[in-house]
Structures are given as C-alpha cells and as structure tokens.
Amino acid sequence: MRKFLLALAATTVGVSPSFAQSAPPPKLVVAISVDQLSSDLFDEYRPQLFGGIGRLARGTAFRNGYQGHNASETCPGHSTIMTGSRPSRTGIIANYWFDLSQQRSDKGVYCAEDERVQGSSSTAYTVSPYHLRVPTLGDLLKAARPGSRNVAVAGKDRSAIMMGGRALDQRWYWDGKTFVTDLKGVAVPRSVIATRTAVAQAIAQDRPALQMPALCQQKARIVPIEGGGAPVGGGAFARKAGDARSFRASPEFDGATLALAASLIEEMQLGRGPSTDIISVGLSATDFVGHSYGTGGAETCLQMFSLDRDLGDFFRLLDSKGIDYLVMLTSDHGGQDIPERKRLNGVPGAVRVPSDLYGKEMGKTLGAKLGLKGPVLYGDGAFGDMYLDRSLSAGERAKAKAAAVAAYRAHPLVEAVFTHEELRAAKSPTGSPDKWSLIERARASFDDERSGDFVVLLKPDVTPIADTKSYVSTHGSPWDYDRRVPILFWRAGMAASNRDDAIETADIMPTLAATIGLPVDASKIDGECVDNIQGVTCPVR
Template identity: 60%
Template sequence: MTRWGLLAACALIAAPTTAKAPERPAPKLIVAISVDQFSADLFDEYRPTFTGGLKRIAGGTAFRNGFQAHAATETCPGHSTILTGSFPARTGIIANDWTDQRVARSDKTVYCAEDERVPGSSSSAYTVSPVHLRVETLGEYLTAQRAGSRSVAVAGKDRAAVMMSGHKVDQRWYWDGKKYSTDQQGKAPPKAVTAINNAVAAMIAAPALPLTPPPGCEAKSKVYAVEGGGKAVGNGRFARAAGDARAFRASPAFDGATLALAAGLIGEMGLGKGSQPDLIAIGASATDYVGHTFGTEGEEMCLQMASLDRDLGDFLSYLDAQKIDYAVVLTADHGGNDIPERQRERGIPTAARIDPNFTVTAIGKQIGQKFGLAGPVLWGGSVGDVWLDAAIAPAMRPKVLAAAVAIAKAHPQVAEVFTRSQIERTAVPTGSPVGWTPIQRVRASFDKERSGDFVVVLKPRITPIADTKTYVATHGSLWDYDRRVPILFWRPGMSATQRNDATETVDIMPTLAAMLGLKVDRKVIDGHCLTIEGVACPAD
C-alpha cells in the first residue's frame, strides 16, 4: 500500500474552497504541527515550489524568522518549547539525553522521555514517560479550564508526542520502530490505530519502488562521497527492500502514515465537533530522518518537501470535508546543517567534520594521566554538556575542570567553552533572540540539576559526526542555521501576512491560549502572545 493508500484509508477527500469569513469565535480544533528539522532555510528555499498544504498554511500569518532561541537545538528540547511557552531552562529538557551519575543503574545516561526509575530500564530500552517535563502544556491548560475538551498527540517520535502533550493527555501515539504505540496503559487502541498499524506493516513488508522526482528535484541529483564511512548520498529516491522499517522511517511515506493516523483519530474521536475546543499535536518526523541520513540539500530532501506538501494538503482537505472550525500552527523543533562535503562545494570552505580524536574519553584519559586519576574522569560527549566524574575529590575538581576547559578551548574546531559558574552568573535572556550572545543561548538551555559542569561549543559548520556509516548530517548547535525555524499560523479565511520580524517558538503557546480564551500566568512561561489576525492578546 502506498502512502496515498494510507491517507485514503482515513477517508481523506477533497473539499470545496473555504470562503473568507468575518470575525469568529475561538476555533473548535487547534492543530499544532511540528515538522522535525524543518529549518527556516528549507522553508525559504522550497516555499516557491509548494502547491499543497504547506502553501496553504504559509498563506496565513507567516513568521519566516522564528527561533528555537536556546543552544540545545535537539528534538526533545525543541518540542518542549512549542506548547509550553517555556525555554529548556524552565522545562528542564536540556537535551535528548543527559548524564545523571546518581541514577540507580549502570547506564548513567537519562533519556528525556523515559522514567529511569523503572527497574531493568536503560536509556535505550526504556519506559516512555513525561516525568522529566517540569511545566504544563497547552493541552493541559485546555482540558483543565474547558470541561469536555480533549488533548491528543500523534508523532513519529515518542519524545515529540510526549513533550507537546505533557502529563495529562487523552490519546498519545508514536512510532516505536515497528508500529504506533502508546505509554497509556489499560486503554483499548482506537480503530484508527489498528488500521494504520496494519496498513504500515503491509507497506513495510513489501519492497518500495523509487519515487519519480519532479523537475526541480532532478536538478538536485548529484552524488557526494561522504567522509568517514564510504557512504554516498545526493540522488536517493527512497527505493526500499522488503522488511526495511528503518528505511521506511527515513522516507516521505513515514509522514504520510503519521498524518493518516492523526486524521483517523480526529474522525473517530469527533475532535472539533464537541461543545468545547480540542487540540491535536502532530509530530512529523521524516524530514529529520531524511536530513540525518542524506543531508538537507540533495534530491532526497527535495522529494521529502514535495511529498510533505502533498500529504499536508490531503490532511487539510480532510479537515475541510469534516466541516470542522479549525486553526493550524506549524513550526519545527530545530533547523539543520547539510553535509560538509556539499557545503564546501557551495562556497562554505570552513565546513568540516569533527576531529575523530576530539572525544570526551580522550580528554578524560589525558587529564587522568596528568593527575593520577582512575575512572572515566569526564562524562558526556565532546560537544555540549560535559560532566566531571562524581568520584573526583572536591579539592581536585577545580584542577580537573580547568584542565578540561583548557584542552577543549585549545582545539581549533572549538568556538567557546563555558563553565557552570559562568552560565549560572548569566541571566536568562529576553528580547529579540537575534542578538543573544552564545552564553545567553546556552543559559536558555541550562538547568541547575541536570546540566553539565561545562559546555563545549563548536565553531559554525563543524558537523559533530565523524563516523558516517549511519548518519551523515545533524543539528544541535547554537548557530542560527539550527535555531531559525518558520512559525506559521493559518485558519480558513485568514489574510496572508508575511512577517520578517524575529519571534520565538515559546510565543506559540500564549498565542494559542489567547485564541482559545485560556488563562495563563505570564510569570510561569517565557513566551509572549503574538499579534496576529483573530487573536486578542491579554494585557501583561
């Protein structure tokens, strides 16, 4: 079954053009969509080619300079900002995972969406949980203040679904590598989940033929040999061997399945048709997997953008046919950085892969030999948060920290190294994210309980992947190619407004809360309500 068959399985049909409407009450359904790794650069590049759902959504109020303003531009922190209105410094979600040497298991890595207290668990074999999210989401505000409202989340990643829906949710479904699963126990799965899981299983079991690229994508077809693994990318068309679930995940068909499941749940649950408004959060994850596997500027990403545009168009047509009064916001959890091999050809001579010898293990070993220390000395990665080993004596810790910082700073690929004390002395930044300094960006990601003893920042366009056998490109830096994302608000009948001013993903939640007439204490969030058509922002 093709991805179009999945959409048909949920009865997605075309709908008549919606006439422009006068002033209206709050919508009955909020559709919050996060397209994983959908950078503002991708949005700007492909916007002229969009003819489907992305064109329609961009035809409302389009902020092309939205920001995931913090430094830790990863999936979990990014998703934690979208519907909470708060930076990772407040949500507590500092990264996809972090080190906690206090946990009662040999694996000291903690995954952002797990409950590490579960016996026998590890950061890779875990129980999905929102326990680490320290704040409430829009869905939790909605269901607490509007009796009868429902909150639903569907995503290609568990962390996307969890961070956008929070602790209390009516339905939450995410791809677990084989099927769409839930962390909610004791509930019979909706019929839509069973139908989509059966359809996807059949799709994966059969081989997939290569996609036929439109002319614009053919122009991007060029093979690049990637350093560090012998892999070649640039002209892939998503042909897939039978049974290859990993290749399915890194293909346009993945978003088609997720959107089909979202449509099925909307129909089965009657979302948007009750007396009170409902919310569905959707995490479209394929763009991220395509970006990691092939880079952001090849034929593969071109095909992904075209397919996502069509799938979103079918999804919106389904909502139209259901005669639901709905509003859409679309954004991303972070941006992305293309493969350095292609970037150098495109005029970025400094683009490079990280030195494979620059590792936390190597630095720790060097320091251990200098001071006669056993054990790992350092925990974490060579980029981002790094922790000193808890076994190091208090009197020795300043010496170890100074030595580690000096070694990291001396590396030619390192831009900055900030210690915990430097970060703690920095105020959480406010105002336009464009002018934030590197340490201010790091501060917006800093949590006193979870963050490292120091943070390593690579220079722009240094890709922290040396071994490219699996992934060839990534994100996660504090530079604007990873921070800048589109923020698009659309509702049928909304006037087209292009906004070039900088805004932030933390502004989405208070804006939607105002649209719904919900009360949110401004003191417990970081975002501000945006002035857009149809939204009356409350006075601060």
C-alpha cells in the same frame, strides 16, 4: 499512505467555515512540528510548494521563528512549542544528559524516560513525561475545560511526550516497528489498528524509486562521505521489503503519521464537541532524511515535495469534515547540510569533528595526562554538556575541570566554553532572539540540577559526527541554521501576512491560548502572545 488519507476523506463532505476577525474560537487546534524543518529549507522551497505548506504560507507566516536556546535538539525544541517555556524552565536541556548520582551503571538519562522504573536505561527505557517540569497547552485546557480532548501523534516518542504533556486522551508514537502508546488502560482505537495494518503492509513490500521533480533532479549528485559512511545524494528512496529503518527515513513515514492523526480526528470526532480540542502532530521523516542524507541533496528535496503534498491531503480531509480548525506549524530545530557537500558549494571551512573532541576521548586523554583513573568526563558526543566523574575527589575534579575547559577552549573547532558557574550567574535572555549572545543562548538551555559542569559550543559549519556509518549529518548548535525555524498560523479565510520580525517558539503557546480564550499565567512561562495576527487578541501586558 496517500490513498489511505483520501479514503478517509470520502466518508463525509462538508464546508469549512469562513474566517472573520470576530469569529469564535476554533473548534480544533492542529499543532504540527516538522522535525528539522529549518527556515533555510522553508525559504528555499516555499516558492515551489502549493500543497499543505503552501496553504499555511498564505496565512500568517513568520520566517524568523527561533528555537532560541543553544541545545537545538528534538526533545528541548519540542518542549518549548506547547509549553510557552524555554528548556531552562521545562527542564529538558537535551535529548540525553547525565545523572552521575544514579545507582544504575548507565548514567545517561533520556529526556522522555522515567529512570525510576526498575530496569529502565537511556536506550531501553520506559516512556514517560516524568522530566517535563511544566504543563502543556493541552494540560491547561483540560484542567480548565474538562470536555476538551488532548491528543498527540508523532514519529518519535519524545515529540509526542513534549507536545502532548500529561493529560492525554490518546497518545501514539512510532517505536521502530509500529505505533504504540505509554498511556495505561487506554483501549486501542480502531483507527490505530487500521493504521498499524496499513503500515505493516507498506513495510512488507518492495518500494521502487520515487520519481523526482525537475528541481530534485538538479540536486541528484552523488557525494562521497568521510568517516566510513555510504555516499549520498542520489535520492529515489527505493526500499527492500521489511526495511523499517529505511521506511522511517522516507516520505512514507510522515504519510503514515498524518494518516493516523486524520483517522483519530474522525474516530474521536475531534473539533465537533462542545469545547476546543487539540491534536499535536510530530512529523519526523524530515529529520531522519536530514540525518541520513544531509539537507542539500535530492533526498531532502523529494521529502519537501512529498511532505507538502501529504499535508495538503490532510488539510483537505479536515475541510471535507466541516471542522473549524486552526493550524500552527513549526519545527523543533533546523539543521545544516553535510560538510562534504557544503565544501562543494563554496563553504571551505565546513568540516567534521575529530574523535578526540568527544567527551569520552577527551576524558581518556586528560586522565592519562593528569594521572587520574576512571572516565574523567561524561558527554554525549563532541559538544554540549560535559560532566566530571563524581568518583574523583574534589581536588581531582577541580584539576580535571580546569584542564578540560582549557583544552576545549584551545581547540580550533571550538567557539566557546561556558562553565556551570558562569551560566548560573548569567541572566535569562530578553528581547529579540536573533540578537541573543552566545552565553544567553546557552543560558536558555541551562538547568542548575541537570546541566553539566561546563558546556561546549562548536564553531559554525562544524558537523559533530566523526563516524558516519549510521548518520552523516546532525544539529544541536547555537547557530541560526539550527535555531531559525518557520512559525506558521492558518485558519480558513485568514488574510496572508508575511512577517519578518523574530519571535520565539515559546511564543506559540500563549498565542494559541489567546486564540481559544484560555487565560495563561504570564509569570509561569517565558513566551509572549504575538500581536497583529488576524483573529488573535492578546491579553493586555
């Protein structure tokens, strides 16, 4: 993929414009989300990175950005970045939730599906922005300036949907085999065809192990995994021909996504029209690597160095085109390492949940205890929103709810349980996101229509995966290793500014809007324009 990027760079050479405080708005906004890039990872690897991440870190770098809400998952996190709103306003409360009023047997709802389409399910769905209740920056820009282009490219459909919005000129994302789109009537660009061909050829070849930098070699320690999973920690990323799943959980995946983004920028001449254009790029490999191997081993180390290199190539390509571009890079959420390695590194309380904490299992236990038939509880795992079976009578639901809330609150691995009524009555959080209480974090993820009958928050250092045959690590907690993410702004000539103050990812959209001179109704978003960024003049509050 790197060779593909460098080949594109050879077609035209120019000089990037220098930055000035009074410079006109950038011609291209490049909004990048690196899935599962926690501030912990950013802080750890920043001194070693001299490519793309290193470049951005020399702009305005907020190391204490926050996905402030409790549901620190891919879909909710991406929904905040380009909308200026928290999940409580975007309506994207989780990757999956339950709608028990549905007539279909599958009561689950995927955040980026349109369940109104006949035959759609939460696992075999029709991709759509149907559930997103607010516009993105690209939506607002195209409405105000029809000449602007709005493009999204991502390794996940939900990333492209939530960052791009509805008014898209092009949207492409990985479907497990190749890059596809949900947009109707859009001709497949030459750049997409070329990228598909290059990726297919890459997957069709055996891949030898990657060479590891010295730092990664120090982390290459094999760690056994509980719950049936294979040991992790050796690094390398060797891959057999045809193994698309391993391709997805390797540094090559981000290289492919960036190659597609770069080629669309060139083919569409983004950043060279009369109005500002936006391209949103969702890089998903860090997330798949983290889920597959944990965040503390040689695999994530290799991924960080590779990501830095590929981003550096991508930015040099944009430089060569003479485009005046502004980059914003952040993450949809952070993540924690596997408990087995955390214990080796001095965190004795790091554990995996037992299967009896899963909503389905808890429902069975309560049903047997209370003499209730049916699932009793619906829940996507051992934490998050839990829903009471609507086939129960009102009295049975009340009894089941009281018993379920009491059982979860009494469990030694549960930090807190908040009921639907408690969250509805709570005020939306204000002030610095690092100071929010647990109920405020949960309130930022609450939607009166979509949220469960109660929400379960696990204690710190608890990994909510019992069966590790597919994934060994995950995220989604209210704790800072999942909430705290970097937020970086860079434009050519911008002076370096390291910022320790806490801001929200919801602040990104109004800050970018101010940079391109696009008015935004502050009453319709949760975020605020961030002051004291070179080149950004925030509206008077």
